[in-house]
Amino acid sequence: MKSYVRFLTFTLVLPILIFTVLLLVPDVTYSAITGVCSTCHTMHNSFQGQPMAKYSNGTSKPTPNPVLLITDCIGCHSGPVGDKSTYGAPIVYHTSNPGGTGPGKTLAGGDFYWVAQSGGDRKGHNVAGLANQDTLLGFTPPGWDPNATAGTKHVVAPSGWTQQLTCYGTYGCHGWSDGINYGLKGHHSNLSGALTSSDIGNASSVGASYRFLLGIWGYESSDWQWNATSATHNEYYGVNGNTNYSNKHTISYLCAECHGVFHSQTGGSSPWFRHPTDIVLPGTGEYANYNNGSGYSLASPVARPAIGSSSSSTVTPGDASTSNGAIVMCLSCHRAHGSEYDSILRWEYSNATQAGCKVCHTSK
Amino acid sequence: MTNGTSSAQPLLLKYTCLGCHGMGGSQKIAYIGDIPVPQVLHTDPSGDLAGGNFAYITGAKQGNGTNPNRFGHNVIELGEAFRETAFGNDPPGHVHSFYGVDVRKYLSCAGYMGCHGDKRYYDAPQGTAAIKGAHHNNLNGKIDPPGTANPPGYYYRFLQGVKGYEISDWQNLDSTHHNEYYGSTSAPVNYGSFCENCHTSSGGVLARYGTISNFCATCHGNFHQQSTVGTSSPWLRHPTDVVIPNTGEFGNYTVYDPSVPVGRTYVPSSPSSTVTPGQDVVTCLSCHYAHAGPYPSMLRWNYSNVEAGRGSVSGCKVCHRNK
Numbered sequence: 001m002k003s004y005v006r007f008l009t010f011t012l013v014l015p016i017l018i019f020t021v022l023l024l025v026p027d028v029t030y031s032a033i034t035g036v037c038s039t040c041h042t043m044h045n046s047f048q049g050q051p052m053a054k055y056s057n058g059t060s061k062p063t064p065n066p067v068l069l070i071t072d073c074i075g076c077h078s079g080p081v082g083d084k085s086t087y088g089a090p091i092v093y094h095t096s097n098p099g100g101t102g103p104g105k106t107l108a109g110g111d112f113y114w115v116a117q118s119g120g121d122r123k124g125h126n127v128a129g130l131a132n133q134d135t136l137l138g139f140t141p142p143g144w145d146p147n148a149t150a151g152t153k154h155v156v157a158p159s160g161w162t163q164q165l166t167c168y169g170t171y172g173c174h175g176w177s178d179g180i181n182y183g184l185k186g187h188h189s190n191l192s193g194a195l196t197s198s199d200i201g202n203a204s205s206v207g208a209s210y211r212f213l214l215g216i217w218g219y220e221s222s223d224w225q226w227n228a229t230s231a232t233h234n235e236y237y238g239v240n241g242n243t244n245y246s247n248k249h250t251i252s253y254l255c256a257e258c259h260g261v262f263h264s265q266t267g268g269s270s271p272w273f274r275h276p277t278d279i280v281l282p283g284t285g286e287y288a289n290y291n292n293g294s295g296y297s298l299a300s301p302v303a304r305p306a307i308g309s310s311s312s313s314t315v316t317p318g319d320a321s322t323s324n325g326a327i328v329m330c331l332s333c334h335r336a337h338g339s340e341y342d343s344i345l346r347w348e349y350s351n352a353t354q355a356g357c358k359v360c361h362t363s364k
Numbered sequence: 365m366t367n368g369t370s371s372a373q374p375l376l377l378k379y380t381c382l383g384c385h386g387m388g389g390s391q392k393i394a395y396i397g398d399i400p401v402p403q404v405l406h407t408d409p410s411g412d413l414a415g416g417n418f419a420y421i422t423g424a425k426q427g428n429g430t431n432p433n434r435f436g437h438n439v440i441e442l443g444e445a446f447r448e449t450a451f452g453n454d455p456p457g458h459v460h461s462f463y464g465v466d467v468r469k470y471l472s473c474a475g476y477m478g479c480h481g482d483k484r485y486y487d488a489p490q491g492t493a494a495i496k497g498a499h500h501n502n503l504n505g506k507i508d509p510p511g512t513a514n515p516p517g518y519y520y521r522f523l524q525g526v527k528g529y530e531i532s533d534w535q536n537l538d539s540t541h542h543n544e545y546y547g548s549t550s551a552p553v554n555y556g557s558f559c560e561n562c563h564t565s566s567g568g569v570l571a572r573y574g575t576i577s578n579f580c581a582t583c584h585g586n587f588h589q590q591s592t593v594g595t596s597s598p599w600l601r602h603p604t605d606v607v608i609p610n611t612g613e614f615g616n617y618t619v620y621d622p623s624v625p626v627g628r629t630y631v632p633s634s635p636s637s638t639v640t641p642g643q644d645v646v647t648c649l650s651c652h653y654a655h656a657g658p659y660p661s662m663l664r665w666n667y668s669n670v671e672a673g674r675g676s677v678s679g680c681k682v683c684h685r686n687k
Contacts, residue, residue, distance in 0.1 A: 033672055033673055034671060034672055034673030034674050035671055035672055035673065036668060036669070036670065036671050036672075037667065037670050037671065037672060037680055037687070038667055038668055038670075043601065043602040043651070044456075044457060044586075044587045044601050044602065045600075045601060046456045046457055046587070048434075048450040048451065048456075049450055049451035049452060049456045063600075064592070064600040064601055065600070066598035066599075066600060067597075067598040067599070068599060068600070068601065068602060185598070188672060188686065188687050189686070
């Protein structure tokens with residue numbers, strides 16, 4: 001009899017009870033970001049009669065910031081050491097030399113520290129507020145080709161760039177792009193883990209995109225790769241043969257929105273004119289021995305033709321369809337934000353070791 | 365015959381403002397004879413009236429914080445010991461200076477540097493004299509007089525020019541029993557950019573548009589005017605006198621929560637339990653008490669405990685439901 005009661009309890013009563021409790025929970029959809037509102041926001045930019053807003057460098061700012069924020073992108077996402085700022089935000093700009101890129105030093109995107117230094121133009125994206133305009137390139141990104149990514153949300157006029165690169169917006173990488181002042185507006189609608197939303201039609205899509213990169217797919221490592229290993233890391237999305245960028249969800253498509261020539265004029269097949277991206281890493285020859293068969297390389301990562309529910313240490317050259325597959329991407333060689341190396345590379349190109357080009361080109 | 369002083373009072377009154385309305389007793393509604401008198405300074409454990417309770421400043425009631433001055437408006441009637449020490453001469457967010465006058469010394473219950481009563485004239489008196497006649501020609505219930513030139517008794521809670529619905533027992537108790545605050549339908553009124561938004565031609569002060577937020581803005585204009593708040597998202601400061609959107613997270617605020625009251629774009633004849641996003645508006649009093657409350661910044665809730673992504677639907681999240 002007791003076992004029968006226990007059976008009823010677990011198979012009938014308990015589920016009904018749980019369902020009832022769920023019904024009583026208010027209709028609330030919570031986002032990934034958590035924390036006290038006042039950590040990031042100030043309602044009136046006033047505390048005891050003094051301004052609450054701050055400049056990027058932490059000094060008091062008399063005028064308020066958009067979205068009632070205490071500080072701006074750089075102010076939130078910078079700090080001297082570690083992975084998070086005093087606001088709890090991932091640090092992309094270390095104010096002290098992090099001593100290199102990679103786990104325990106910088107997050108996955110690298111760091112703006114080096115480009116912010118005098119003469120550092122080649123070591124990162126010259127984002128306004130972090131670095132001056134690139135002395136050699138001016139405003140316009142190298143390889144800019146507005147025709148390479150038709151339909152891009154980054155709607156810079158074909159006549160050219162008229163202002164410096166920003167963190168977000170029309171002239172930036174993150175966020176909603178129709179208007180520089182619209183802002184990011186993704187932190188409270190942010191999703192995490194595997195992100196493969198096809199909806200890029202509204203600003204709320206930002207939070208559903210990989211790292212607030214509108215429309216881009218990927219798997220977000222929860223610690224932004226501060227403690228990354230070959231098994232625990234971001235996963236980037238790539239598509240084999242995406243030469244005309246009909247697929248607008250790959251990480252290389254995002255790069256091509258500003259650097260289109262590097263992607264639209266590659267030649268289509270070997271012999272290449274420019275190093276291709278969004279192309280499967282061949283399963284033959286030297287490529288078959290990617291990273292000496294040791295699996296995913298954090299130094300020369302590959303994109304995946306499918307985004308799994310977790311990251312994987314397995315890399316299968318020649319696989320253009322599964323979440324263990326291998327697609328060459330821009331980030332196979334470059335950091336997104338900045339690095340200690342010229343051309344924002346992941347390694348010292350003039351002295352490429354096994355950790356560099358030869359992770360793929362194993363016989364070179 | 366007067367409360368705490370031997371001098372005669374204006375209008376032949378026995379008591380000062382606080383003498384009647386801040387007796388410091390244990391009842392939020394006290395009686396003088398058979399007249400019920402709403403108390404704005406008391407120790408009643410059952411709760412406070414809609415405007416809050418100055419007892420959080422004096423310490424007669426314990427607030428949540430270490431600086432009681434942050435719990436409310438430090439009116440001089442509370443005594444010199446409770447005068448504000450922070451700020452400069454002017455109220456936070458004031459559009460321009462008081463021309464060297466230290467408002468902290470003069471902030472009063474009523475009058476030119478107060479809230480209640482008629483202050484349409486530069487030399488308007490302070491204290492009880494500013495509400496001359498108001499108690500005898502007071503209207504109640506739906507307060508929607510034409511124009512702004514009537515005596516203060518014709519306006520919501522003797523706030524010159526302000527409209528609204530006065531609940532009879534001064535208490536915001538639940539979704540069906542509460543005051544109704546009046547707000548406007550458009551983006552923040554251009555407070556401060558034009559003198560006449562806050563001032564009369566005789567140099568006095570007047571909430572010309574009749575909204576409760578317009579009234580607050582006559583002292584705290586930078587928290588409300590378009591040039592310092594913005595006209596649409598992304599806002600620079602939290603807007604007031606702006607419609608609660610009927611889209612996204614805001615659309616879920618449909619039942620009136622007296623801890624986060626909304627304004628109405630019309631003056632109702634009775635309180636309503638319904639909130640209509642797309643029609644009702646944000647007011648200063650959606651977040652703040654008028655007199656004083658148990659939390660810093662005179663907020664209706666503990667701002668430092670409101671968290672995005674977790675916790676109950678309260679405080680900011682009554683409107684910002686998905687944050």
